Amino acid sequence: MSLRLRLNLLVAALNMGFLATLTWLLVNEHRNSIQEEIEAAHRVTVQMLTNAAQASSVFGPAPLVMVNFLQGLGRVRANDIRLYSADGVLRYSSPPSTYKEGRRAPEWFEALMQSKAEATVIGLPGARIEVAPDASRAVLDAWDSIAAIFLLGLGFVALLHGALLLFLRRLLRPTEADARRLVATTQELAENREVMRLIEAGIEEERKRLARELHDELGQSVTAIRLIATSIARGSEAPGVVQGAGKVNEIAAGLYDSVHRIVRELRPAVLEQPDLAAALQDLAREWRVRHQDVELVLELEGDLGDLGEALTLAVFRSVQEALTNVLKHAAASRVRLSVTRGDGTLEARIEDDGHGAPTALAGSGHGLVGMRERVVTLGGSLDTGPAADGGFRVRIVLPLPGDSE
Ligand SMILES: Nc1ncnc2c1ncn2[C@@H]1O[C@H](COP(=O)(O)OP(=O)(O)OP(=O)(O)O)[C@@H](O)[C@H]1O
Numbered sequence: 149m150s151l152r153l154r155l156n157l158l159v160a161a162l163n164m165g166f167l168a169t170l171t172w173l174l175v176n177e178h179r180n181s182i183q184e185e186i187e188a189a190h191r192v193t194v195q196m197l198t199n200a201a202q203a204s205s206v207f208g209p210a211p212l213v214m215v216n217f218l219q220g221l222g223r224v225r226a227n228d229i230r231l232y233s234a235d236g237v238l239r240y241s242s243p244p245s246t247y248k249e250g251r252r253a254p255e256w257f258e259a260l261m262q263s264k265a266e267a268t269v270i271g272l273p274g275a276r277i278e279v280a281p282d283a284s285r286a287v288l289d290a291w292d293s294i295a296a297i298f299l300l301g302l303g304f305v306a307l308l309h310g311a312l313l314l315f316l317r318r319l320l321r322p323t324e325a326d327a328r329r330l331v332a333t334t335q336e337l338a339e340n341r342e343v344m345r346l347i348e349a350g351i352e353e354e355r356k357r358l359a360r361e362l363h364d365e366l367g368q369s370v371t372a373i374r375l376i377a378t379s380i381a382r383g384s385e386a387p388g389v390v391q392g393a394g395k396v397n398e399i400a401a402g403l404y405d406s407v408h409r410i411v412r413e414l415r416p417a418v419l420e421q422p423d424l425a426a427a428l429q430d431l432a433r434e435w436r437v438r439h440q441d442v443e444l445v446l447e448l449e450g451d452l453g454d455l456g457e458a459l460t461l462a463v464f465r466s467v468q469e470a471l472t473n474v475l476k477h478a479a480a481s482r483v484r485l486s487v488t489r490g491d492g493t494l495e496a497r498i499e500d501d502g503h504g505a506p507t508a509l510a511g512s513g514h515g516l517v518g519m520r521e522r523v524v525t526l527g528g529s530l531d532t533g534p535a536a537d538g539g540f541r542v543r544i545v546l547p548l549p550g551d552s553e
């Protein structure tokens with residue numbers, strides 16, 4: 149959820165809470181005052197009619213005298229008055245209130261406010277008077293006043309909300325200086341990456357040249373030495389010479405192998421035809437010949453044949469360094485190398501079961517730093533940490549150009 153939306157919701161919730169509390173307080177206040185007012189008006193009315201009823205028989209037949217009296221009295225505030233004769237016939241009913249005539253508060257509101265006062269019956273000879281409290285006018289007054297305050301409050305709160313959000317938007321909007329700084333930093337970053345890429349390319353170019361020189365110069369010279377040694381051995385009968393020439397041949401053969409190995413490392417097959425799967429399989433094959441005491445498990449997933457030279461090389465060189473680190477630092481018996489082509493990304497993991505790295509990696513090495521630089525140059529990330537089975541783990545994630553976005 150965005151910061152702006154969160155702030156919006158928070159302000160709205162606070163405002164609603166404020167309105168609800170205000171309404172609740174008003175409803176309570178009005179309910180209490182209506183209750184008090186209705187009870188008081190009812191008490192006074194009952195008292196007055198009781199007195200009148202007692203005096204009525206002095207002036208003639210009580211029901212008739214009372215009806216005349218009530219007609220003269222008219223409507224009494226907040227009370228309905230009815231007079232019934234002894235046989236239950238309605239002889240008088242007070243007129244309805246003319247105040248806010250024809251209007252009532254909504255039913256639910258009336259139910260919420262309903263006063264608890266009950267009707268009172270006053271007896272007199274030959275008749276009875278029923279006095280029923282009627283809170284409907286007071287409830288309507290309360291409804292009108294609460295509705296007006298609520299609407300006013302709602303308008304005010306909406307206005308406040310709008311003003312606050314406008315203010316927040318201004319506050320959160322990056323200033324022009326921020327934007328300029330951001331653009332400058334992004335440019336700088338892009339330039340740094342470009343410089344890194346050029347350096348990497350330069351280093352690879354230099355490696356290529358060295359590999360060529362080694363192969364062409366040293367490789368051919370060693371071959372020449374071997375040929376000469378062989379012809380010396382053939383042309384001589386002296387056992388010392390034959391043995392010496394054989395030794396030279398043997399040493400030259402060893403030298404030849406070494407030169408070839410160095411050339412392969414400097415210029416692996418991966419550079420000729422950037423197929424990461426083939427290059428890693430080559431690397432694994434060589435590893436298994438040379439380091440039989442450390443088992444290498446290779447897991448490749450997805451098509452790794454068309455990743456392009458930059459990406460293929462970055463992964464290959466990083467894997468080379470991570471595997472060298474395993475030999476140098478881990479004392480492992482097993483290392484797992486997995487490379488997976490996923491949706492828009494390529495992930496490479498090198499995990500060993502050695503003793504793991506010290507928590508603060510020694511700052512002396514260049515391997516991990518170089519790896520990270522390569523990977524970051526291509527917009528990826530590298531992280532290191534403890535592996536699942538206790539050793540060390542290197543994880544590289546690289547975006548696939550063209551696959552993503
Ligand atoms: N597989 C591993 N197991 C245990 N520790 C490791 C492993 N890989 C790296 N480390 C630790 O991380 C440190 C940094 O590694 P890095 O490759 O950067 O440097 P280095 O190998 O010491 O030197 P360089 O690579 O420059 O020759 C190492 O010194 C080592 O302590």
Ligand SMILES: [Mg+2]
Nearest residue numbers: 473513515516
């Ligand atoms: Mg290293």
